[in-house]
Amino acid sequence: MSDRDIDQQLVERVQRGDKAAFDLLVVKYQRKIFRLLSRLIRDTAEIEDVAQEAFVKAYRALPNFRGDSAFYTWLYRIAINTAKNYLVSQGRRAPTSTQADVEDAETFDDGDHLRDLNTPDSMLVTKQVAEAVNRAIDRLPEDLRTAIVLRELEGLSYEEIAESMQCPIGTVRSRIFRAREAIALELKPILDTAKDKRW
Amino acid sequence: MKTGVGDRMEQTVSNQVSATLTMERISILLDGEMDRAEAMATIAALCADPALRRHWHELHRVGDALRSHEMAASDSEAFCARVAAVISAEPPVLAPSAVRTSSGTRRYWMPGLAVAASAAAVALVAVPLMRAPETVSIAKNATPAQLSTVDVGAQQSLPTIANARGLNPSFNPYLAAHRELIGNSVVPRAAVYLRSAEDR
Amino acid sequence: MQAVAVGENKQSWDRARAFATSLVVATGALIGNPATAQESRTRTDVQWIQAVRQAAQRVNYHGTVVYQAGGEMRSSRITHMFDGTDSHERIQTLDGKPREYIRRRSSASDQVQCLIPETRRIVIEHRNVDESFPGLSSASPEEILERYTLKLGDIERVAGIECQMLTLEPKDNARYGYRLWVDRASGLLLRAQTLNERREVIEQIAFTDVRIGERIDRAKLRPSWSTEGWSVERNDYRKADLSQHGWLVPAPAGFRKTREVARRIGGSDAMQAVFSDGLATVSVFIEPHSLLSASGAGSQTPSGDALQIHGPTSAFSRRVGDSLVTVVGEVPPSTVRAVASSVEFRGAR
Numbered sequence: 001m002s003d004r005d006i007d008q009q010l011v012e013r014v015q016r017g018d019k020a021a022f023d024l025l026v027v028k029y030q031r032k033i034f035r036l037l038s039r040l041i042r043d044t045a046e047i048e049d050v051a052q053e054a055f056v057k058a059y060r061a062l063p064n065f066r067g068d069s070a071f072y073t074w075l076y077r078i079a080i081n082t083a084k085n086y087l088v089s090q091g092r093r094a095p096t097s098t099q100a101d102v103e104d105a106e107t108f109d110d111g112d113h114l115r116d117l118n119t120p121d122s123m124l125v126t127k128q129v130a131e132a133v134n135r136a137i138d139r140l141p142e143d144l145r146t147a148i149v150l151r152e153l154e155g156l157s158y159e160e161i162a163e164s165m166q167c168p169i170g171t172v173r174s175r176i177f178r179a180r181e182a183i184a185l186e187l188k189p190i191l192d193t194a195k196d197k198r199w
Numbered sequence: 200m201k202t203g204v205g206d207r208m209e210q211t212v213s214n215q216v217s218a219t220l221t222m223e224r225i226s227i228l229l230d231g232e233m234d235r236a237e238a239m240a241t242i243a244a245l246c247a248d249p250a251l252r253r254h255w256h257e258l259h260r261v262g263d264a265l266r267s268h269e270m271a272a273s274d275s276e277a278f279c280a281r282v283a284a285v286i287s288a289e290p291p292v293l294a295p296s297a298v299r300t301s302s303g304t305r306r307y308w309m310p311g312l313a314v315a316a317s318a319a320a321v322a323l324v325a326v327p328l329m330r331a332p333e334t335v336s337i338a339k340n341a342t343p344a345q346l347s348t349v350d351v352g353a354q355q356s357l358p359t360i361a362n363a364r365g366l367n368p369s370f371n372p373y374l375a376a377h378r379e380l381i382g383n384s385v386v387p388r389a390a391v392y393l394r395s396a397e398d399r
Numbered sequence: 400m401q402a403v404a405v406g407e408n409k410q411s412w413d414r415a416r417a418f419a420t421s422l423v424v425a426t427g428a429l430i431g432n433p434a435t436a437q438e439s440r441t442r443t444d445v446q447w448i449q450a451v452r453q454a455a456q457r458v459n460y461h462g463t464v465v466y467q468a469g470g471e472m473r474s475s476r477i478t479h480m481f482d483g484t485d486s487h488e489r490i491q492t493l494d495g496k497p498r499e500y501i502r503r504r505s506s507a508s509d510q511v512q513c514l515i516p517e518t519r520r521i522v523i524e525h526r527n528v529d530e531s532f533p534g535l536s537s538a539s540p541e542e543i544l545e546r547y548t549l550k551l552g553d554i555e556r557v558a559g560i561e562c563q564m565l566t567l568e569p570k571d572n573a574r575y576g577y578r579l580w581v582d583r584a585s586g587l588l589l590r591a592q593t594l595n596e597r598r599e600v601i602e603q604i605a606f607t608d609v610r611i612g613e614r615i616d617r618a619k620l621r622p623s624w625s626t627e628g629w630s631v632e633r634n635d636y637r638k639a640d641l642s643q644h645g646w647l648v649p650a651p652a653g654f655r656k657t658r659e660v661a662r663r664i665g666g667s668d669a670m671q672a673v674f675s676d677g678l679a680t681v682s683v684f685i686e687p688h689s690l691l692s693a694s695g696a697g698s699q700t701p702s703g704d705a706l707q708i709h710g711p712t713s714a715f716s717r718r719v720g721d722s723l724v725t726v727v728g729e730v731p732p733s734t735v736r737a738v739a740s741s742v743e744f745r746g747a748r
Contacts, residue, residue: 365469
């Protein structure tokens with residue numbers, strides 16, 4: 001079942017009253033939306049506010065989503081409009097680069113950098129995250145490392161990775177999963193305690 | 200009457216249910232690499248279990264962190280919780296039943312027939328008014344071509360539209376003020392304006 | 400080696416799914432096959448009303464409606480779009496005098512611009528959510544069901560779309576009944592009839608063609624004419640307390656007061672009390688001393704028992720002292736007459 005079909009399934013569940021399905025979509029697209037908004041809005045707190053409003057508007061307007069386009073494309077448009085309205089209401093104009101193509105939204109993104117969060121705490125957390133990720137990657141056996149990098153950074157499918165690594169798809173599946181587990185484990189203490197520090 | 204063997208098998212299956220709904224399934228679903236039946240079941244399980252949704256979040260965090268350290272540093276869990284809190288306060292999306300047509304999504308009239316259908320429907324609707332108040336059975340009078348483009352709902356037992364006397368135009372300013380303050384009913388709002396489109 | 404593992408996984412997954420489905424049946428929870436679960440899913444009466452209301456605000460649609468009442472028929476084109484916060488609507492009449500209604504509704508306010516090209520006027524009608532009557536600008540579904548009985552009818556097609564027919568039967572004679580045809584997928588109302596006590600249709604609005612749930616081109620929401628230089632009119636009103644002016648206006652049975660305002664009607668001062676039962680609305684207008692002035696609307700209204708009816712609307716005027724009391728509403732004539740008769744002047748405090 002393709003990524004797009006999965007989104008469509010989740011949308012249909014929301015349309016039938018299942019709010020948990022919408023949570024899954026928020027988790028999935030939160031970063032992409034933040035990244036998109038960071039091209040228009042500098043302040044992180046404002047980005048969060050506008051992103052939140054965009055997701056809520058998408059939830060409310062969901063009866064109008066019929067699967068003619070990909071869910072993310074539709075969400076992307078809502079986010080852009082929300083950001084523009086926000087900037088206008090603040091008396092600010094959006095930078096002209098908002099004519100971001102819809103095609104941009106649909107290509108696999110490889111991680112633009114968010115403008116640096118400005119507080120010392122957040123810079124520290126960023127540094128810690130970088131260290132944790134690097135540490136986790138270094139500690140991975142080479143086959144796990146290759147698999148996760150090909151998947152998350154190069155965007156290859158399992159089949160493509162299997163061919164590239166000359167191994168069965170089942171092996172690819174489990175390597176990617178084990179790599180994720182290992183990295184998640186390294187990140188957990190940093191991200192979970194960082195949360196407490198913020199308050 | 201279940202046998203002991205049957206019971207044990209159910210218990211095994213039950214363990215397997217919890218064993219199979221693991222992070223690995225979620226990982227595969229995340230990559231869009233699962234067959235349809237498994238994916239549907241995994242999605243259903245995710246929607247039913249907040250603990251599994253946390254796993255979904257943790258696995259997404261890995262990809263986010265790999266792609267951008269700054270992005271990962273900002274607190275995604277707090278953000279997602281904020282959105283979830285707002286959504287939980289929203290009225291649920293209520294579609295009486297999501298009936299899917301065989302073609303998937305499209306369900307409205309065919310553009311090519313638009314003009315003919317509207318004209319035919321308008322013509323058919325007009326007839327009983329000339330003979331008000333009796334109900335006219337349109338089926339007898341319509342040609343087969345007209346029948347095929349117009350709904351059953353429109354053609355059979357067209358309503359008698361009663362109360363044909365006019366209102367004294369001196370009521371117009373009251374009607375306008377009344378209309379302005381009509382709240383939201385169930386009858387379409389458009390009816391409120393169209394009731395007296397000529398009167399302003 | 401790998402293939403065997405996959406096979407085993409699939410088998411156990413099938414068994415797991417079967418077990419999960421049996422859990423579903425036992426607990427009634429909604430996991431498992433969505434299609435069959437959908438068909439057997441029933442809606443409560445309250446949910447039907449909520450769904451229809453919510454769809455009216457949140458579903459995008461574009462199509463043609465035919466409106467009929469009182470011996471007249473009008474076709475109009477209608478476009479409606481929801482952007483996640485506000486809903487935007489445009490209605491263009493296709494016959495009779497050209498008129499367009501542009502509506503913008505948010506959670507706090509509802510504004511309609513009525514465009515009248517032959518006199519180059521825009522008349523603005525505006526309604527804010529009134530904080531002193533919270534929740535009464537739309538009555539709750541439960542309140543509606545206290546006064547009407549909801550019944551499900553057949554599935555019938557309207558504008559090519561399968562609809563669930565619903566009737567809202569009034570529990571007394573003070574109000575009219577309704578038949579509604581609701582698109583099963585979106586909840587959008589595609590046809591509505593107002594019925595009198597003899598079950599005659601006194602008003603109908605119905606789509607003859609419609610596109611539901613599509614992205615709406617914003618150009619479809621803009622008026623047909625440039626309105627530069629047109630005059631803009633508003634009939635402003637402000638909150639008022641009729642009892643403080645000595646007027647007693649009891650709510651008709653099964654109706655609740657939703658507004659009390661002071662405003663001008665046709666050039667003279669007036670007060671207006673608005674009552675609703677969730678579906679129908681009745682307005683009571685009081686113009687103090689209007690019969691003394693030559694320019695008030697009251698001087699043109701037929702005096703004495705003036706009970707009129709047109710389509711779903713009933714209207715009645717009556718003198719109380721030298722004031723004029725006028726009642727209008729989408730209710731039976733007996734109701735407007737009874738409401739007018741119950742208005743009393745007790746003297747200002």
